[in-house]
Amino acid sequence: MCRAGVPLVLFLAGVIGACVPVPTPGEVDDIDVPFFETAFLEPGEGIVIQGDPRHLDQETELLECLRDGIEEADPPLRIIPTQGFRDAFFPWFEPSTSPKDEADFERVLAEPRVQAKLASMNVRHFVSLKADTSETEMGGVEMIAVGATGNTRTSRVTAEVVDLRSGEALGEAGVTVSGKQLFLHYTIFGAVLFATTETTACEELGRNLAAVLNGQAISYPDEAFEGRHGTTARP
Amino acid sequence: MLERDTERNPECKKRHTLPRLPAIGLLLLVLSGCSTGPEVTDHDITLESAYDGTPLVAATDAMVGVHYDAGLFNEAMSLDIREGRDTERYRFVAGPRTVELFERIFTALFRDHRRVSGRPPLEEDSDGLDGVLEVRLAHVSSYAMDYRLTLFELSGRQIYEWQARGSIARSVGDVEDAVLGLRSAMRDAAAQFLIAFHDPPQIQWWLLEPGSAFEDAPPPAGPF
Numbered sequence: 001m002c003r004a005g006v007p008l009v010l011f012l013a014g015v016i017g018a019c020v021p022v023p024t025p026g027e028v029d030d031i032d033v034p035f036f037e038t039a040f041l042e043p044g045e046g047i048v049i050q051g052d053p054r055h056l057d058q059e060t061e062l063l064e065c066l067r068d069g070i071e072e073a074d075p076p077l078r079i080i081p082t083q084g085f086r087d088a089f090f091p092w093f094e095p096s097t098s099p100k101d102e103a104d105f106e107r108v109l110a111e112p113r114v115q116a117k118l119a120s121m122n123v124r125h126f127v128s129l130k131a132d133t134s135e136t137e138m139g140g141v142e143m144i145a146v147g148a149t150g151n152t153r154t155s156r157v158t159a160e161v162v163d164l165r166s167g168e169a170l171g172e173a174g175v176t177v178s179g180k181q182l183f184l185h186y187t188i189f190g191a192v193l194f195a196t197t198e199t200t201a202c203e204e205l206g207r208n209l210a211a212v213l214n215g216q217a218i219s220y221p222d223e224a225f226e227g228r229h230g231t232t233a234r235p
Numbered sequence: 236m237l238e239r240d241t242e243r244n245p246e247c248k249k250r251h252t253l254p255r256l257p258a259i260g261l262l263l264l265v266l267s268g269c270s271t272g273p274e275v276t277d278h279d280i281t282l283e284s285a286y287d288g289t290p291l292v293a294a295t296d297a298m299v300g301v302h303y304d305a306g307l308f309n310e311a312m313s314l315d316i317r318e319g320r321d322t323e324r325y326r327f328v329a330g331p332r333t334v335e336l337f338e339r340i341f342t343a344l345f346r347d348h349r350r351v352s353g354r355p356p357l358e359e360d361s362d363g364l365d366g367v368l369e370v371r372l373a374h375v376s377s378y379a380m381d382y383r384l385t386l387f388e389l390s391g392r393q394i395y396e397w398q399a400r401g402s403i404a405r406s407v408g409d410v411e412d413a414v415l416g417l418r419s420a421m422r423d424a425a426a427q428f429l430i431a432f433h434d435p436p437q438i439q440w441w442l443l444e445p446g447s448a449f450e451d452a453p454p455p456a457g458p459f
Contacts, residue, residue, distance in 0.1 A: 053419075055404045090290050091426030095403065095419065113291040 030176040033208040040215035045124035046078035048085045053095040069206020105167035126162040154178040155197040177201040273320040282332045285421045290343040297365045300351035304371040355391045378403040378416035395437045399424040
């Protein structure tokens with residue numbers, strides 16, 4: 001029984017530990033959050049955030065992540081749930097009908113019913129999120145069945161803010177984060193990638209965006225940017 | 236014969252005195268495993284309601300008959316999920332939810348509407364109708380719903396056909412993914428139709444003079 005149990009335990013350990021990612025949370029390379037002077041929210045006004053509605057999986061993750069950053073805002077920001085917003089404004093914010101540029105927003109906001117609904121829900125800004133991640137392989141070591149590989153991931157998450165009172169695009173805010181990841185694995189199993197840099201980038205963006213929409217300066221310590229590229233527009 | 240062998244060869248006796256019950260059990264297990272091939276189990280999934288609100292669009296003054304093509308209730312998307320050697324085959328039926336969604340849309344878009352039995356000319360009473368709108372599902376696949384909506388005069392002549400194709404990029408994982416993806420695609424297609432409804436010149440003319448043909452329209456005042 002004992003002899004038979006050892007291979008079994010080893011096999012189970014192999015399956016469970018088939019891929020052990022050792023990610024780093026990533027370092028902020030660049031913060032570019034303009035201080036939108038006309039973007040400050042009045043008490044009670046809310047924002048709605050949308051990712052790419054054609055990619056539901058990615059949109060859900062991004063929204064949750066940005067929300068985590070925004071929830072740290074003081075005073076808190078009122079975020080209108082995305083699906084509830086789409087339901088309330090159907091058919092204007094579905095994947096293929098959602099406004100893509102200022103001309104689209106102008107057309108949608110010209111609808112009297114849309115204007116009335118915006119006023120009743122007190123929605124001020126429409127925040128459109130995008131995320132892009134690139135990877136650079138760092139090479140690796142393979143020994144029979146065990147190996148280690150790594151890569152450098154760079155994620156940039158951007159948010160375009162549109163003022164729904166005028167349809168004017170106020171500008172784009174973005175955060176870039178890069179980090180190295182090491183994967184220890186048994187070669188018979190595939191690697192699993194954890195998008196830790198993307199999470200760091202969108203949380204950071206959420207924090208900064210919330211500060212700006214509250215009319216506050218971004219309170220990032222200067223030393224945090226030492227040796228990195230970074231732009232923060234201050235009031 | 237066996238007894239004679241065992242008397243002569245004690246090793247042989249040892250072999251035949253192995254416990255037989257587990258061996259029979261193992262044999263039965265192997266046989267039972269071979270007796271059944273891979274199985275395919277079918278499941279019909281009716282989608283959730285795609286939308287239960289009132290669309291933010293202006294109502295027209297038209298009254299239309301609505302015909303839902305029979306094919307709408309036959310088309311379905313299939314998703315096979317392998318579980319070991321067996322397959323669970325899920326068939327997503329879109330017809331009932333399509334009707335539910337478009338009924339809401341037509342309630343918001345037209346002064347009134349009622350179901351009719353087919354394309355015009357109608358067998359039943361067509362009093363009060365300005366035209367007949369037919370809804371067809373041209374194609375359904377992984378998270379794409381392709382509808383055709385055709386407006387006919389009561390004489391049977393086609394006024395305009397809209398193509399509304401909703402599609403969502405979503406990884407095909409499980410049943411829940413498929414339900415959410417198809418629901419979004421259905422909504423997206425319906426939203427396209429609602430927004431594009433007023434755009435064609437034929438429809439603008441029909442809305443001005445419901446029941447009359449676009450060809451009867453006077454030439455536009457120029458110069459352009």
